[in-house]
Amino acid sequence: MIAELFLSGIVVWLAGAAASLALWRQPAAARRVACGAALAGSLLDLAASSAALFSASPVFIGLPFGNPAFTWAVRLDPLSAFFSVTLAALAAAVSLYSFGYLKGMEGRRNLGAFGFFFNLLLLSVALVFTASNAFFFLVAWEVMALAAYCLVSFEHEKKKARDAGVLFLIMSHAGTGLLLIAFLVLASACGSLDFSSFHLLASRLTPLQQGTVFLLFLFGFGVKAGVVPLHIWIPEAHPVSPSNVSALMSGIVLKTGIYGMARVFFDFYGAPPLWMGTVVLALGVASALLGVLYALMEHDLKRLLAWHSIENIGIILIGFGAALMFRALGQANLAALALIAGLYHTFNHAMFKGLLFMGAGSVVEATHTRNMEKMGGLIRRMPVTALCFLVGAVAISGLPPLNGFVSEWLTYQALLAGFGTTQSLTRLMFPIAGSLLALTAALAAACFVKAFAIPFLALPRSPEAADAREASFTMRAGMAILAVGCVALGLGATWFVPVFDPITQQTLGVRASSALVVAHGWALSPGTAHGGTISLAGMALFFLVAGAAFALPLALRWRRRTVIGPAWDCGLPGLTADNEYTATAFSKPLRMIFSVLYRPRREIQAEYEVSPYYPSAIRFESEIEHPFEKRLYNPLRDRIMAAANRMKGIQAGSINLYLAYIFITLILLLLFGVRG
Amino acid sequence: MERLTENAAQLFLLLVLSPLVTGVIRTLKARLQTRRGPGILQPYRDLQKLFSKGMVIPETASWIFTATPWVVFFSTILAGLMIPMVAAEAPLGLFGGVLAVIYLLGLGRFFLALSGMDSGSSFGGLGSSREMTISALAEPAMMLAIFTVAIGAGSTGLTEIAGAAIGQNWRFLAPSQMFAFAALSLVLIAETGRIPVDNPDTHLELTMIHEAMILEYSGPYLALLEWAASIKQLVLMTLLINCFWPFGLQPTWFGFGAVEGIGWLLGKLLLLSCAIVLLETMNAKMRLFRVPELLAVAFTLGSLALISTFLF
Numbered sequence: 002m003i004a005e006l007f008l009s010g011i012v013v014w015l016a017g018a019a020a021s022l023a024l025w026r027q028p029a030a031a032r033r034v035a036c037g038a039a040l041a042g043s044l045l046d047l048a049a050s051s052a053a054l055f056s057a058s059p060v061f062i063g064l065p066f067g068n069p070a071f072t073w074a075v076r077l078d079p080l081s082a083f084f085s086v087t088l089a090a091l092a093a094a095v096s097l098y099s100f101g102y103l104k105g106m107e108g109r110r111n112l113g114a115f116g117f118f119f120n121l122l123l124l125s126v127a128l129v130f131t132a133s134n135a136f137f138f139l140v141a142w143e144v145m146a147l148a149a150y151c152l153v154s155f156e157h158e159k160k161k162a163r164d165a166g167v168l169f170l171i172m173s174h175a176g177t178g179l180l181l182i183a184f185l186v187l188a189s190a191c192g193s194l195d196f197s198s199f200h201l202l203a204s205r206l207t208p209l210q211q212g213t214v215f216l217l218f219l220f221g222f223g224v225k226a227g228v229v230p231l232h233i234w235i236p237e238a239h240p241v242s243p244s245n246v247s248a249l250m251s252g253i254v255l256k257t258g259i260y261g262m263a264r265v266f267f268d269f270y271g272a273p274p275l276w277m278g279t280v281v282l283a284l285g286v287a288s289a290l291l292g293v294l295y296a297l298m299e300h301d302l303k304r305l306l307a308w309h310s311i312e313n314i315g316i317i318l319i320g321f322g323a324a325l326m327f328r329a330l331g332q333a334n335l336a337a338l339a340l341i342a343g344l345y346h347t348f349n350h351a352m353f354k355g356l357l358f359m360g361a362g363s364v365v366e367a368t369h370t371r372n373m374e375k376m377g378g379l380i381r382r383m384p385v386t387a388l389c390f391l392v393g394a395v396a397i398s399g400l401p402p403l404n405g406f407v408s409e410w411l412t413y414q415a416l417l418a419g420f421g422t423t424q425s426l427t428r429l430m431f432p433i434a435g436s437l438l439a440l441t442a443a444l445a446a447a448c449f450v451k452a453f454a455i456p457f458l459a460l461p462r463s464p465e466a467a468d469a470r471e472a473s474f475t476m477r478a479g480m481a482i483l484a485v486g487c488v489a490l491g492l493g494a495t496w497f498v499p500v501f502d503p504i505t506q507q508t509l510g511v512r513a514s515s516a517l518v519v520a521h522g523w524a525l526s527p528g529t530a531h532g533g534t535i536s537l538a539g540m541a542l543f544f545l546v547a548g549a550a551f552a553l554p555l556a557l558r559w560r561r562r563t564v565i566g567p568a569w570d571c572g573l574p575g576l577t578a579d580n581e582y583t584a585t586a587f588s589k590p591l592r593m594i595f596s597v598l599y600r601p602r603r604e605i606q607a608e609y610e611v612s613p614y615y616p617s618a619i620r621f622e623s624e625i626e627h628p629f630e631k632r633l634y635n636p637l638r639d640r641i642m643a644a645a646n647r648m649k650g651i652q653a654g655s656i657n658l659y660l661a662y663i664f665i666t667l668i669l670l671l672l673f674g675v676r677g
Numbered sequence: 678m679e680r681l682t683e684n685a686a687q688l689f690l691l692l693v694l695s696p697l698v699t700g701v702i703r704t705l706k707a708r709l710q711t712r713r714g715p716g717i718l719q720p721y722r723d724l725q726k727l728f729s730k731g732m733v734i735p736e737t738a739s740w741i742f743t744a745t746p747w748v749v750f751f752s753t754i755l756a757g758l759m760i761p762m763v764a765a766e767a768p769l770g771l772f773g774g775v776l777a778v779i780y781l782l783g784l785g786r787f788f789l790a791l792s793g794m795d796s797g798s799s800f801g802g803l804g805s806s807r808e809m810t811i812s813a814l815a816e817p818a819m820m821l822a823i824f825t826v827a828i829g830a831g832s833t834g835l836t837e838i839a840g841a842a843i844g845q846n847w848r849f850l851a852p853s854q855m856f857a858f859a860a861l862s863l864v865l866i867a868e869t870g871r872i873p874v875d876n877p878d879t880h881l882e883l884t885m886i887h888e889a890m891i892l893e894y895s896g897p898y899l900a901l902l903e904w905a906a907s908i909k910q911l912v913l914m915t916l917l918i919n920c921f922w923p924f925g926l927q928p929t930w931f932g933f934g935a936v937e938g939i940g941w942l943l944g945k946l947l948l949l950s951c952a953i954v955l956l957e958t959m960n961a962k963m964r965l966f967r968v969p970e971l972l973a974v975a976f977t978l979g980s981l982a983l984i985s986t987f988l989f
Contacts, residue, residue, distance in 0.1 A: 378737075380739045380740075380741070381739060395784070395787065398783075398787060399780065400780055400783055400784040400787055401773075401777060401780050401781055401784060406780055410776055410777075410780075413776055413833070414833065417824060417827055417828065417833065420824070420828050421828070421831075429983070429984070432820075432821060432824040432825075432828075432983050433980075435820055435821075435824055436816075436817040436818075436820040436821045436824065436976075436979070437817060438820075439816040439817055439819070439820035440813065440814075440816050440817040440820075442783075442816070443783070443809075443812055443813035443814075443815075443816035444813045446783060446786075446787050446809065446813070447790075447809035447810065447812075447813050449787075450787060450790040450791055450794070450805060450809050453791060454790070454791050454794035454795070454802075454805070455794070457739075458739060458741060458791065458794050458795045458797075459737055459794060459795060459796065459797035460737055460797045520771055523771070524771050524772070527833075529831070529832075531831065531832050531834065531837045532831070532832050532833070532834070533773075533774035533775075533776075533827075533832045533833035533834030533837065534770070534771050534772075534773070534774070534834060535772065535773040535774070535776075535777050536771055536772045536773065539769075539771065539772040540755060540772055540773070540777075540781075543751070543755050543769075543772070544751055544752075544755070547751045547754075548747065548751070552747040552751075555897070556743065556747075559732065559896070559897045559898075562730075562731035562732065562896070563731065563732050563733075563734055563896075564731065564732070564733050564734070565733075565734055565735075565736050566733045566734070566735065566736060567735065567736055567737075568735035568736070568737050568738070568796040568797060568798045568893055569798055569800070569892065569893065570798065576737065576797050576798060578797070580797065580798065580799050581794075581797050581799060581802065582794060582799050582801070582802020582803060582805075582806065586802065586806065587794075587802060587805070587806045588806070589806070590806060590807060590810040590965065590966075591810050591813075593966060594810070594814070594966070594969050
């Protein structure tokens with residue numbers, strides 16, 4: 002049954018891709034077919050993978066095509082099924098949203114091609130999560146990269162979109178190269194490409210090989226996940242893609258890197274050496290902190306969200322890193338807690354980041370700009386979008402009673418418990434990671450005060466913002482589904498935690514939920530005795546009761562003596578948008594405090610006509626430095642270009658010369674063959 | 678049923694005691710500055726006056742503006758019910774421990790900062806920006822101090838933390854506890870918006886933080902926000918004193934012990950208030966960009982606390 006559902010999902014996506022390509026001359030039909038197929042495929046996949054998550058044994062499905070040398074089979078074990086559920090839940094909401102979102106592109110862009118790549122992307126991500134051998138995995142991985150590339154560069158008349166696509170493609174391929182080597186090392190050790198034969202294999206390699214394979218996987222998957230310092234493509238690629246694609250890219254395509262790491266760290270490795278966990282933990286902390294610090298400086302709404310993806314990947318990796326360390330220290334229960342924290346955050350991030358990107362898409366469509374400084378007051382023009390965005394903002398800031406708080410709380414608990422697991426100085430890493438996570442979360446809250454208040458509150462800052470129109474019904478529905486998801490995953494945390502039991506059982510051999518869920522399903526605990534509890538359902542109940550019993554009646558009573566009046570404008574003639582605090586001004590204190598990191602540069606030019614008190618024009622320019630681009634990638638690129646320039650000499654363009662090269666190569670190969 | 682009574686009792690205490698603490702601090706400060714001061718009951722009179730007044734809501738504001746006072750008030754109350762005040766057991770300890778308290782206060786702050794920006798007046802934006810900056814910088818120090826305490830107790834539940842502190846015969850003089858106490862005290866000053874970080878009595882544009890965010894509020898909503906600010910101050914002070922000086926905490930809310938417990942609580946609060954008053958009177962308000970240095974000191978103290986947990 003699961004197999005049929007899964008296969009029909011695949012078939013629907015394939016058919017959707019083909020049909021929308023065939024319908025490219027009828028944009029309206031292409032849009033409906035593409036989004037309908039994406040939605041139907043997602044729902045089928047959702048049904049299949051959630052059933053597979055709870056099935057007693059992994060589900061194997063041989064695909065009815067392919068090559069006798071490799072088994073083109075998918076395997077839905079708990080880990081795969083969990084990521085598949087994440088994909089399907091997000092994709093369903095995004096597909097619904099796309100019905101309305103793509104409508105604005107009708108007639109202007111080739112929706113047939115869009116539908117093709119969109120369905121192809123969903124299909125390939127689903128196969129990445131479920132492929133049962135390395136070869137199939139890499140094929141799906143590459144199809145995913147190509148589909149994502151085409152979608153990122155979809156608005157290809159813009160140079161930025163093309164550049165971002167190329168950057169993504171280059172980095173993605175560099176990462177795939179590392180993965181290829183790593184898989185080949187594993188395959189040569191066991192003589193098979195099947196993931197099932199890789200199980201615990203990596204731990205049987207020599208220590209040097211173990212370390213190398215680990216780093217290859219970490220960086221290979223890290224490129225896709227956007228781990229610092231491999232993150233530079235994310236803030237370029239997310240903002241330029243259409244917003245439904247950004248939602249998918251950030252929500253689930255980055256998670257393929259996380260899936261890969263989970264698969265390798267917890268399936269291929271048994272008990273890894275301690276240093277591996279510390280490396281992952283340190284990278285996680287660095288990504289989380291740098292991600293949020295750069296997000297704070299953005300006033301491009303979508304770029305800001307892109308930086309937050311890096312931050313959240315960091316938080317996920319803090320959980321994974323702690324889990325690896327606990328495994329090395331032989332603490333299976335704590336490892337389960339940390340792994341659950343990481344995976345929970347993975348799912349949460351898919352929900353709220355998908356929601357936020359869709360909200361940003363609605364706003365960008367309504368105001369025709371990504372620049373927050375030109376928005377404002379949208380809460381009145383777009384009330385539903387504003388509410389959904391607010392839910393996402395509260396969730397991503399990790400505030401109770403929404404889902405972000407649950408996963409961050411679990412992460413804190415894992416880090417806290419980690420301190421007692423070892424006597425070495427390594428244990429200091431746990432509380433330091435915890436305090437930096439606290440800094441990250443607080444900065445994220447500051448950033449989302451800005452990201453919500455500047456576009457949505459106060460007065461419109463441009464005529465476009467003043468005339469903004471609310472998003473269409475399907476777009477609102479898509480956002481509302483994820484907003485409800487964010488609330489449900491927060492309040493229903495105790496019902497959601499048992500979902501991880503099969504995964505921890507499979508990877509760590511423990512089932513944690515019975516220890517984590519206490520007080521008859523009302524509260525969550527870290528699983529240690531007297532470890533402290535939280536009950537988000539309880540908190541929500543408190544707010545609900547207090548709100549209904551006091552806030553509502555009193556607010557109604559006070560309304561009778563309320564006057565609507567102008568805000569204080571210092572006696573000037575009326576408040577205008579020019580008086581408002583800007584996004585740049587909002588983050589100015591942090592820009593000054595962290596100026597060592599940002600190295601801000603600003604330039605002010607004023608022109609005067611009569612006296613210096615009355616400037617006729619002021620030009621203000623401000624920018625911050627991005628150290629990884631400047632110090633790592635740009636020199637690297639320059640080296641490569643210089644080397645390519647030097648090698649240009651051997652390409653003289655003469656056919657005789659090329660024939661000579663071929664001849665020399667043949668001779669060398671022959672010699673090599675004879676000697677071998 | 679017992680639990681409900683405990684909650685009601687603590688709720689009553691939070692609501693009634695919090696303006697008193699504010700009043701005592703103001704009066705003590707006035708006396709130290711050789712002024713007479715308005716009297717310790719003035720905050721009650723202020724609240725009463727504000728609640729009976731009408732209010733003006735800016736025409737530029739949205740529903741966020743009217744929702745915020747409630748969110749701030751209720752989240753602060755909820756946080757207050759999660760800490761042990763009189764009995765060693767926190768009435769709503771099941772709903773969350775010290776992390777939940779911090780994040781609930783964070784929820785209130787998030788909405789307060791939003792409402793500051795909601796009216797479109799630049800003062801609000803100024804206040805929100807500064808508030809979010811300072812609270813973000815205070816967070817790592819606070820978390821280190823809390824980790825130190827929580828590691829000692831093996832729990833983030835405040836009932837367990839207070840219990841552990843009682844059980845160890847008052848280990849306050851242990852270096853780790855002293856450092857954590859010092860770090861948390863500095864954070865408390867920043868979080869409650871007191872001198873030298875913020876001045877709760879000022880309405881000078883250049884210096885105000887919390888007052889700037891609530892500048893557009895009037896009448897009952899202003900009363901709610903002022904009350905919530907008092908409760909938040911009481912909650913954080915109680916958190917500090919009951920984590921580090923847990924003596925006098927009673928096994929239960931019921932019986933004569935409760936009176937004794939309330940007496941202890943009042944005594945400890947008075948002591949801490951005196952310390953705050955001394956600090957406020959002896960220091961001038963810092964420039965905004967000196968505050969990170971103060972919080973860096975707190976962070977260093979927090980790190981020292983943590984390191985000394987296994988050195989000593």
